[in-house]
Amino acid sequence: MTVPAPGRAVLSNRLIASTIAVLLLLPLLPVVLAAFSRSYVFPQVIPAEWSLRAWRIVLGGGTGPALWWSIAVAGAVAAIALVVAVPAGRALGMHSFPGKGAVELMVLAPLLVPVVAVAVGLDITFLKLGLSGTFAGVVLVHLIPAAPYAVLVMAGVFANYNASFEDQARALGAGRWSVLRLVTLPAVRPGLIVAGFFAFIVSWSQYVLTLQIGGGKVVTLPVLLLATASGGDAAVTGALTIVYALPVLSLFAAASGHLLRAGFRGGAM
Amino acid sequence: MRAPRPWLLVLPVLVVVGPLFLAAVVFAVLQSFTYFPLIGLDTISAEAYRSLFTDTEFWRGLLLSLWIGGAAAGLSVAVGVCAALALRGAWGGSRVVAFLSQINLPLPHLVGALAMIHLLSQSGFLARLSHAANLIDSSAGFPALVNDPWALGIIAEFVWKDAPFIMVIALGVLGSVGRDYEAVAGSLGASRGQQLRHVTIPLLVPAVAPAAVIVFAFAFGSFEVPLLLGQSFPHALPLLAFRLHTNVDLAARPEGMAVAVVMTLLVIGLAALYLSLVRRHLRREAR
Numbered sequence: 435m436t437v438p439a440p441g442r443a444v445l446s447n448r449l450i451a452s453t454i455a456v457l458l459l460l461p462l463l464p465v466v467l468a469a470f471s472r473s474y475v476f477p478q479v480i481p482a483e484w485s486l487r488a489w490r491i492v493l494g495g496g497t498g499p500a501l502w503w504s505i506a507v508a509g510a511v512a513a514i515a516l517v518v519a520v521p522a523g524r525a526l527g528m529h530s531f532p533g534k535g536a537v538e539l540m541v542l543a544p545l546l547v548p549v550v551a552v553a554v555g556l557d558i559t560f561l562k563l564g565l566s567g568t569f570a571g572v573v574l575v576h577l578i579p580a581a582p583y584a585v586l587v588m589a590g591v592f593a594n595y596n597a598s599f600e601d602q603a604r605a606l607g608a609g610r611w612s613v614l615r616l617v618t619l620p621a622v623r624p625g626l627i628v629a630g631f632f633a634f635i636v637s638w639s640q641y642v643l644t645l646q647i648g649g650g651k652v653v654t655l656p657v658l659l660l661a662t663a664s665g666g667d668a669a670v671t672g673a674l675t676i677v678y679a680l681p682v683l684s685l686f687a688a689a690s691g692h693l694l695r696a697g698f699r700g701g702a703m
Numbered sequence: 704m705r706a707p708r709p710w711l712l713v714l715p716v717l718v719v720v721g722p723l724f725l726a727a728v729v730f731a732v733l734q735s736f737t738y739f740p741l742i743g744l745d746t747i748s749a750e751a752y753r754s755l756f757t758d759t760e761f762w763r764g765l766l767l768s769l770w771i772g773g774a775a776a777g778l779s780v781a782v783g784v785c786a787a788l789a790l791r792g793a794w795g796g797s798r799v800v801a802f803l804s805q806i807n808l809p810l811p812h813l814v815g816a817l818a819m820i821h822l823l824s825q826s827g828f829l830a831r832l833s834h835a836a837n838l839i840d841s842s843a844g845f846p847a848l849v850n851d852p853w854a855l856g857i858i859a860e861f862v863w864k865d866a867p868f869i870m871v872i873a874l875g876v877l878g879s880v881g882r883d884y885e886a887v888a889g890s891l892g893a894s895r896g897q898q899l900r901h902v903t904i905p906l907l908v909p910a911v912a913p914a915a916v917i918v919f920a921f922a923f924g925s926f927e928v929p930l931l932l933g934q935s936f937p938h939a940l941p942l943l944a945f946r947l948h949t950n951v952d953l954a955a956r957p958e959g960m961a962v963a964v965v966m967t968l969l970v971i972g973l974a975a976l977y978l979s980l981v982r983r984h985l986r987r988e989a990r
Contacts, residue, residue, distance in 0.1 A: 450789045458806060461819065465817065465818050517715065524712055529712075540721055546917075547967050547970065548923070548926075550944055552727045554948040556727045638811060641813060641926060672821070675814055679811075685809070
């Protein structure tokens with residue numbers, strides 16, 4: 435018995451798929467080449483000389499603190515976004531109630547409004563409240579664009595959620611917290627992962643909000659990266675770009691099973 | 704009380720996001736009308752709007768931002784939908800391809816913008832490949848795709864990042880609808896082109912149109928992408944708003960706020976207009 439050769443349709447599909455993958459990955463290649471080069475000038479396609487110089491600078495400098503700021507801020511944003519998105523998603527996904535339209539508008543509006551408008555509109559308020567230049571202030575302001583994504587994902591999850599298991603658990607004597615902990619949260623766990631991931635990467639990507647509200651004290655990776663990029667050392671900028679991209683790529687790889695199933699219903703970021 | 708009331712459930716998100724967001728909007732509007740007691744401005748006037756609307760940089764920045772948003776959304780939809788139609792058969796089989804084609808979704812636009820500098824500038828990777836292929840003699844022979852008047856580098860970044868987003872959404876619809884409707888149209892004598900125009904595209908519109916609005920709003924309001932890939936004159940509106948707002952001359956602040964207010968009104972108005980046009984068109988198609 436012979437294995438049937440792949441048909442022409444399958445081959446052309448693979449060709450299309452590989453073309454798309456190349457188009458997506460090729461733009462990242464020069465950044466990686468630059469990061470490992472000693473000098474990488476026109477017209478070299480491949481660097482003439484390789485070097486880890488940029489990595490010694492990047493791993494020795496302010497990268498560590500910036501990495502921790504980014505992780506702490508994005509982690510806190512994701513955690514708070516989940517805490518508020520689970521009940522809100524449940525209400526919007528499962529119930530209709532008076533004023534629902536207004537709530538949806540309130541939750542979705544921050545997705546359309548440019549973050550720079552939020553940044554300039556809030557900076558004096560934050561200064562007066564003593565939140566400028568603080569961890570709490572940056573987390574709060576990141577929640578404005580991040581929480582709506584988490585709510586959107588959870589609303590989609592709860593729209594397909596079957597609450598009758600909760601009734602059964604209650605009939606068997608489970609209290610409110612046991613129902614939440616043992617029935618509801620395990621049932622929506624894939625949604626929680628996707629929603630948390632979205633909130634994390636929205637926060638991870640914020641530049642101008644952090645710059646304006648962080649006031650030079652909360653220096654996350656994007657703030658450090660743009661300052662480095664204006665310094666003009668392509669190798670160092672490239673290395674720091676990789677440091678900035680790797681954590682979200684790893685998270686994506688870890689969560690990709692859930693994300694692919696969820697079909698990335700959330701948004702464009 | 705067995706099930707908590709819906710209003711109680713939405714309260715946390717409204718408490719966390721609502722006051723801050725509303726405060727941002729209210730203060731931006733007040734300050735744009737030169738009401739800002741903290742720096743001694745306490746008369747309400749439309750002075751900031753008046754000087755803004757007579758400033759050519761504002762109008763050119765507005766056109767630039769509309770162009771960036773429109774071109775980014777239009778091209779992302781075109782590329783994303785075509786890729787989805789081309790890939791729909793292959794999708795289920797290849798998890799590797801599914802993974803690879805979503806790999807830049809989690810990447811920040813800042814990474815994309817820096818990558819575009821390396822890729823598209825006159826001494827960038829494509830210029831070097833062109834030189835290696837003897838297409839150009841020097842870097843000056845390569846077209847300016849970064850910091851260029853047509854914002855091509857900016858648009859390229861958004862298409863690179865957002866076309867996969869549109870593709871994933873379109874694939875989701877195509878996968879859940881299946882090919883039955885197209886097959887019925889085909890058996891009734893519709894050509895491939897007619898199937899695409901009257902069956903497939905209308906099926907895609909309800910999911911793709913809101914996604915296009917998100918892409919437009921994001922490209923229109925983006926800060927760091929035009930900062931890295933744009934020209935210094937005219938500035939896209941988000942950069943103009945920030946520059947005026949952080950001007951050492953405090954009197955310029957209301958103008959920065961006015962730019963922010965105009966941007967916000969425009970993006971919400973255009974999104975509402977576009978979605979209502981789409982809805983009306985779908986209703987007419989359905990008749």
